[in-house]
Amino acid sequence: MSVLSTLAEYLSHSSVRNALIVATLIALCASLLGTTIVLKRLSFIGDGLSHVAFGALCIATVLSISEKMFLVLPVTVLVAIILMGGNDNKRIKGDAAIAMLSVGALALGYLLLNIFPNAKTGNVSGDVCSTLFGSTSILTLSDADVIMCIVLSISVVLFFVVFYNRIFSVTFDENFASATGIRCNLYRLLISVIIAVVIVLSMQLVGSLLISALIVFPVLSAERIFRSFFSVVLSSGVIGIFCAFTGIIASILFSTPTGATVVCVNVLVFAICVVVGKIIRKG
Amino acid sequence: MAQIKGTDVSVGYEKRIVAGGINFEINEGDYLYIVGENGSGKSTFMKCVLGLEKPVSGSIVYGDGLKQKEIGYLPQQSYIQRDFPATVSEIVISGCLNKLGFRPFFGKKEKERAKEAMEKLEITDLAKRSYPELSGGQQQRVLLARALCATGKVLLLDEPVAGLDPYAQEQLYTLIYRINKEEKITIIMVSHDLEAAKKYATHILHIGGEKCVFCTKHEFIKENGGCLF
Numbered sequence: 001m002s003v004l005s006t007l008a009e010y011l012s013h014s015s016v017r018n019a020l021i022v023a024t025l026i027a028l029c030a031s032l033l034g035t036t037i038v039l040k041r042l043s044f045i046g047d048g049l050s051h052v053a054f055g056a057l058c059i060a061t062v063l064s065i066s067e068k069m070f071l072v073l074p075v076t077v078l079v080a081i082i083l084m085g086g087n088d089n090k091r092i093k094g095d096a097a098i099a100m101l102s103v104g105a106l107a108l109g110y111l112l113l114n115i116f117p118n119a120k121t122g123n124v125s126g127d128v129c130s131t132l133f134g135s136t137s138i139l140t141l142s143d144a145d146v147i148m149c150i151v152l153s154i155s156v157v158l159f160f161v162v163f164y165n166r167i168f169s170v171t172f173d174e175n176f177a178s179a180t181g182i183r184c185n186l187y188r189l190l191i192s193v194i195i196a197v198v199i200v201l202s203m204q205l206v207g208s209l210l211i212s213a214l215i216v217f218p219v220l221s222a223e224r225i226f227r228s229f230f231s232v233v234l235s236s237g238v239i240g241i242f243c244a245f246t247g248i249i250a251s252i253l254f255s256t257p258t259g260a261t262v263v264c265v266n267v268l269v270f271a272i273c274v275v276v277g278k279i280i281r282k283g
Numbered sequence: 284m285a286q287i288k289g290t291d292v293s294v295g296y297e298k299r300i301v302a303g304g305i306n307f308e309i310n311e312g313d314y315l316y317i318v319g320e321n322g323s324g325k326s327t328f329m330k331c332v333l334g335l336e337k338p339v340s341g342s343i344v345y346g347d348g349l350k351q352k353e354i355g356y357l358p359q360q361s362y363i364q365r366d367f368p369a370t371v372s373e374i375v376i377s378g379c380l381n382k383l384g385f386r387p388f389f390g391k392k393e394k395e396r397a398k399e400a401m402e403k404l405e406i407t408d409l410a411k412r413s414y415p416e417l418s419g420g421q422q423q424r425v426l427l428a429r430a431l432c433a434t435g436k437v438l439l440l441d442e443p444v445a446g447l448d449p450y451a452q453e454q455l456y457t458l459i460y461r462i463n464k465e466e467k468i469t470i471i472m473v474s475h476d477l478e479a480a481k482k483y484a485t486h487i488l489h490i491g492g493e494k495c496v497f498c499t500k501h502e503f504i505k506e507n508g509g510c511l512f
């Protein structure tokens with residue numbers, strides 16, 4: 001009873017409601033895009049990009065830019081376009097380069113933060129920790145942040161719906177798609193821009209180290225159970241929303257770190273899906 | 284103007300030429316067989332015709348109003364992951380994508396087309412099955428059905444009968460021949476089956492080495508005294 005009343009108490013705050021809305025929308029975008037990222041074996045790109053976003057964020061902090069997004073977003077989009085360039089056959093060789101880039105960006109960001117600590121907070125490890133693992137900043141979103149998040153998320157979902165058939169083709173067999181006149185380069189470009197946007201968005205929720213979890217877990221869970229692309233996409237969206245929602249509620253109730261809790265719920269759901277999948281296939 | 288015309292084409296990878304001196308001209312309704320040994324560059328040549336690879340030198344141009352969107356293709360190997368979650372019907376209808384124009388979703392016409400293609404290849408009963416769980420020959424049929432869906436004017440097939448049982452092979456040859464004759468669709472096919480080449484082809488391209496030979500079937504048979512090699 002006390003748990004429920006605490007929850008009701010929290011939900012009466014608009015900041016908590018905003019956090020819930022933003023988190024579920026971000027999780028939905030991440031899990032939808034996750035389907036093409038994971039199925040194209042590009043998970044490492046999500047990881048690399050989030051580290052690049054971290055590096056850019058550090059630079060923005062050092063330069064005391066007030067609207068950090070104006071630096072972080074373009075940098076991440078640019079790197080995404082470079083990493084996703086080249087078709088399936090060529091891209092695979094680049095994974096070592098991506099690993100270098102992502103670790104490099106991480107190191108550079110941390111180094112810069114240490115050399116030029118933020119005058120306002122003066123707390124290096126606190127800054128780093130919150131950018132890496134997410135912070136309570138999700139509870140202190142301004143109305144403008146919330147509206148931006150909602151608009152961007154809805155655009156991503158709309159893009160995914162409208163281009164669903166093209167995304168399937170490009171994900172399933174890029175060579176066939178280009179051979180039969182589908183403009184794979186264009187769609188690959190669009191997808192990389194959107195991945196970058198989603199990563200920058202979700203950095204606020206779970207921090208840059210845990211973003212990949214939002215992207216890969218829902219798809220991997222869905223894949224255990226479902227066998228068609230459509231049902232995997234659909235269920236991965238549902239799983240993403242469910243995990244973000246319950247994760248945030250749990251983190252509020254038990255005062256645990258938001259990002260880590262959301263990711264742990266994802267891990268839990270994945271474990272359940274593995275078991276369910278095994279049972280279905282046996283039966 | 285020919286539908287597809289190649290002048291002094293040589294194909295290969297990173298400047299290393301695998302096959303060169305290819306001159307050819309394909310017109311509407313032709314049935315071209317591409318023959319040659321393993322590793323002679325047949326698949327590479329196909330990819331150059333499709334624009335997936337660039338020729339090392341020479342040029343391949345589409346004429347006769349042929350657009351990339353009117354080409355169907357069956358790759359020899361697809362880099363499709365073993366565990367990709369997709370059903371047969373999802374894959375077959377994805378071949379119709381180049382018919383959509385600016386529409387986002389498949390309509391009645393595309394669904395009908397996909398259904399017909401599945402019927403032609405006798406995979407209707409597999410429609411709801413998951414692609415990775417099919418046998419090699421069944422997968423080949425699915426990709427063939429997808430290629431049929433994508434075809435408007437030209438169909439390129441890289442070893443289409445590989446992995447099919449003799450009955451299915453015979454059926455496929457008949458099916459392709461019928462498409463070629465009835466719908467005037469140009470066929471370009473890589474195959475090691477010389478008997479079939481003699482029976483169905485109008486032109487033959489022998490790929491291999493510095494000088495590749497392109498000629499009509501009759502010239503080829505005459506020059507080689509009735510046998511192809």
Ligand SMILES: Nc1ncnc2c1ncn2[C@@H]1O[C@H](COP(=O)(O)OP(=O)(O)OP(=O)(O)O)[C@@H](O)[C@H]1O
Pocket residue numbers: 296301319320321322323324325326327328359
């Ligand atoms: N991606 C690649 N990079 C470099 N070389 C390649 C590549 N793909 C093929 N080759 C080489 O090019 C040559 C021609 O290959 P190709 O696949 O075109 O042969 P093929 O005539 O289709 O043979 P098969 O009858 O076995 O299908 C081979 O020597 C092969 O080793």
Ligand SMILES: [Mg+2]
Pocket residue numbers: 325326327359441
């Ligand atoms: Mg080949």
